[in-house]
Amino acid sequence: MKNGLRKGCESLADREKNEGSRTTRQRQAILEAFTDDQVHLSAEEVFLLVRASQPAISLGTVYRNLDLLTRQGALQQFVMADGTRKYERASEHHHHLVCIGCGQAENIPECPLDQRIRGYTRESRFQVVRHSFEVYGYCVGCQGQVTTTGSGGKKH
Numbered sequence: 001m002k003n004g005l006r007k008g009c010e011s012l013a014d015r016e017k018n019e020g021s022r023t024t025r026q027r028q029a030i031l032e033a034f035t036d037d038q039v040h041l042s043a044e045e046v047f048l049l050v051r052a053s054q055p056a057i058s059l060g061t062v063y064r065n066l067d068l069l070t071r072q073g074a075l076q077q078f079v080m081a082d083g084t085r086k087y088e089r090a091s092e093h094h095h096h097l098v099c100i101g102c103g104q105a106e107n108i109p110e111c112p113l114d115q116r117i118r119g120y121t122r123e124s125r126f127q128v129v130r131h132s133f134e135v136y137g138y139c140v141g142c143q144g145q146v147t148t149t150g151s152g153g154k155k156h
Helices: 003-019 025-032 043-051 059-071 114-124
Strands: 075-079 085-089 095-099 105-108 134-137
Touching: 025 043, 025 059, 043 059, 043 085, 059 075, 059 085
Parallel strands: 095 134
Antiparallel strands: 075 085, 095 105
């Protein structure tokens, strides 16, 4: 296990202890499915990975634990172009480039909205809790296979 992941698991255990809940083997296995900051997984993908070490786990248990881990701040979620929710380990604030052809997501290391939002929200006296920003398009691998239509769809 990588040091960052081990540290994330330990802080999760501390949070759960403070909240009166406990870290289960299944929850630990779900968190360990996210091996590094670049892994973006759907609930179904997490289920398939975790089922190898936890054969009795159900998809419902995976969904409930992903929700809990997201609320506790150990994971973050974002929505793909098709509406699928993807999860990743909580890390530095970032956004995503999302391929609508193959579903691949890539982290954008900077926030292109930070300065603009800060100025506007200061003027309007709006308190931001969080924001998300995904850019949808086609990765290099999908660009050659796709002809875009006026509706943003694809034709093969």
